[in-house]
Amino acid sequence: MKPQLPKEFEEMIKKRHEILLKKYLISKKKKIYKIDQYKIVVYPDVFPPFDDSLFFYKFLKKLKNPGRALDIGTGSGILSLGMQKKAKSIVSSDINKKAIKSLKETIKLNKIKNIEPRYSNIFSKINERFGTIVFNAPFMYFKPKNMLERAICDENYRDLEKFLKQVKKHLTKKGKIYLAFSNIGDTNYLRKLIKNNKLKTKLLSKKKAFPISGMNKLFYYIYEIR
Ligand SMILES: C[S@@+](CC[C@H](N)C(=O)[O-])C[C@H]1O[C@@H](n2cnc3c(N)ncnc32)[C@H](O)[C@@H]1O
Secondary structure: OOOOOOHHHHHHHHHHHHHHHHHHHOOOOOEEEEEOOEEEEEOOOOOOOOHHHHHHHHHHHOOOOOOEEEEEOOOOOHHHHHHHOOOOEEEEEEOOHHHHHHHHHHHHHHOOOOEEEEEOOOOOOOOOOEEEEEEEOOOEOOOOOOHHHHOOEOHHHHHHHHHHHHHHHHEEEEEEEEEEEEOOOOHHHHHHHHHHOOOOEEEEEEEEOOOEOOEOOOEEEEEEEO
């Protein structure tokens, strides 16, 4: 079984993807974003703090006690920053080396002591257990053409599958897993992956996705995975 959305819908989200890449995501130079008290360094080819990132960031800011946290696919590091004030420590991992470089500069710039950037392919370099694990997963199941697209496209959701297969091994007894996803991707397939791995989900929050004309039934979701 492979993820598959209706052809017409696929065409629509591919069009949306091209618009977003050109207008907001592709950049030729290093940028600094200002969010709350943080200055966030983002090198080209790194997913910048976007609409879905901010939605998850605001949700994570409200967590009471994230404890030791893991932010898989940290990108600009924005989700780690959402937990930074309350977490004991945070491991912020990514497969994109430029994301790690960006986050190292952000840490210096903001004099942060409790975030450790770490290069890792999902859990390949993660051996510890955590009280909170978060992942704003790539929503689309197409083959990425480059590292920037890897933030948005996960071919046939192989990385998402890896994440769901291994995530419990990295969680403490009372730990919590939060996953962001969208109906820009195949949510039925996500449900299947969750069931196959004997996990359960609870929808905690939902928001309309970044508006592009004619595409207004798209949403971001935040799930708790148990
Ligand atoms: C949708 S972006 C989210 C970035 C950031 N967390 C945010 O919310 O803005 C997904 C991130 O996952 C990373 N990623 C993709 N595949 C990965 C893998 N196999 N292992 C680790 N990180 C991965 C991408 O490089 C990208 O930074």
